[in-house]
Amino acid sequence: MKAKALVLEKVRDLSLREIDLPSKVGPDDVKIKIDTVGICGSDVHYYTHGRIGSFVVREPMVLGHEAAGTITEVGANVRDLKVGDRVCMEPGVPDLSSRASKLGLYNVDPSVVFWATPPVHGVLTPYVIHPAAFTYKLPDNVTFAEAAMVEPFAVGLQAAVKAQIKPGDTAVVTGAGPIGIMAALAALASGCSRVIVSDLVDEKLAIAARYPGVSAVNIKKEKLADAVKAATDGWGVDVVFEASGSPRAYDDIQGLICPGGCLVAIGMPIEPVKLDISSVAAKEIRIETVFRYANVFDRALAMIASGKVDLKPLVSETFPFDQSIAAFERAAEGRPRDVKLQIKM
Numbered sequence: 001m002k003a004k005a006l007v008l009e010k011v012r013d014l015s016l017r018e019i020d021l022p023s024k025v026g027p028d029d030v031k032i033k034i035d036t037v038g039i040c041g042s043d044v045h046y047y048t049h050g051r052i053g054s055f056v057v058r059e060p061m062v063l064g065h066e067a068a069g070t071i072t073e074v075g076a077n078v079r080d081l082k083v084g085d086r087v088c089m090e091p092g093v094p095d096l097s098s099r100a101s102k103l104g105l106y107n108v109d110p111s112v113v114f115w116a117t118p119p120v121h122g123v124l125t126p127y128v129i130h131p132a133a134f135t136y137k138l139p140d141n142v143t144f145a146e147a148a149m150v151e152p153f154a155v156g157l158q159a160a161v162k163a164q165i166k167p168g169d170t171a172v173v174t175g176a177g178p179i180g181i182m183a184a185l186a187a188l189a190s191g192c193s194r195v196i197v198s199d200l201v202d203e204k205l206a207i208a209a210r211y212p213g214v215s216a217v218n219i220k221k222e223k224l225a226d227a228v229k230a231a232t233d234g235w236g237v238d239v240v241f242e243a244s245g246s247p248r249a250y251d252d253i254q255g256l257i258c259p260g261g262c263l264v265a266i267g268m269p270i271e272p273v274k275l276d277i278s279s280v281a282a283k284e285i286r287i288e289t290v291f292r293y294a295n296v297f298d299r300a301l302a303m304i305a306s307g308k309v310d311l312k313p314l315v316s317e318t319f320p321f322d323q324s325i326a327a328f329e330r331a332a333e334g335r336p337r338d339v340k341l342q343i344k345m
């Protein structure tokens with residue numbers, strides 16, 4: 001069926017036009033009228049570079065994967081959702097009978113199909129069809145704008161889960177981009193007593209530091225190691241969340257972490273990074289990695305609904321669907337005060 005959508009034709013070439021999209025609601029699917037879609041760094045990167053790693057845009061592709069909306073149709077087998085439910089969607093769909101899925105690691109199922117990752121179309125279009133199993137009903141007090149931010153917040157929450165935070169833990173987050181801020185908020189809501197966020201850009205740090213429990217370190221002006229020493233009486237933080245993706249963030253990263261602490265690698269450096277394993281081992285630092293998320297969307301919604309996490313201040317501006325191209329141009333500018341730009345359908 002033809003539908004209007006924001007289509008990435010090729011690098012630096014977007015159009016709002018009709019394109020053929022699936023229209024058949026399978027027995028386990030729901031159809032959703034999209035309300036709000038957040039623009040992600042990955043959407044912008046496909047727009048500006050046409051590829052991320054081995055994923056290359058070879059044919060026109062609809063962008064967008066951070067979405068919320070209202071159910072308009074349900075498949076014959078769907079029991080837990082009904083027409084009119086407000087929902088948000090997990091954009092990655094694994095093969096539920098795969099070995100990874102059976103182990104609860106469906107995010108690393110090699111056959112996972114993920115919105116707006118070539119060649120799979122995204123959701124910047126009025127209606128989408130999605131498995132009910134990866135569609136989550138919104139609590140009444142969660143807005144569509146907040147619900148469209150569950151996807152990036154889920155990455156931060158996955159990092160907090162992997163860190164195995166204990167009550168009162170201290171943490172550092174390197175990188176104050178949207179995912180770094182999400183990791184800081186998830187860490188605080190998961191029991192951290194304080195989080196130090198580091199970056200090179202004051203405007204980004206100022207946004208992170210507006211949250212109680214977050215302090216900011218601009219590493220152009222101050223050494224992160226000194227700030228950590230001062231804050232922890234020289235012991236080191238329990239957890240470092242690396243969210244910048246910069247190989248340089250790993251220079252003496254073990255020096256920030258206390259003995260027995262944890263390093264969670266969230267950012268994805270383009271090049272291999274150097275890590276001093278001997279020094280890491282001398283403190284028995286545990287290393288964890290994050291690839292998207294699994295089994296955290298419902299927890300993220302519960303945290304937002306309860307007021308434990310407030311994502312509303314992170315929406316920098318909302319554009320109407322017919323100005324989607326302008327929204328992407330703005331996102332590609334990378335203004336330091338912009339955390340999340342959203343498109344309202």
Ligand SMILES: [Zn+2]
Binds near residue numbers: 151
């Ligand atoms: Zn995203």
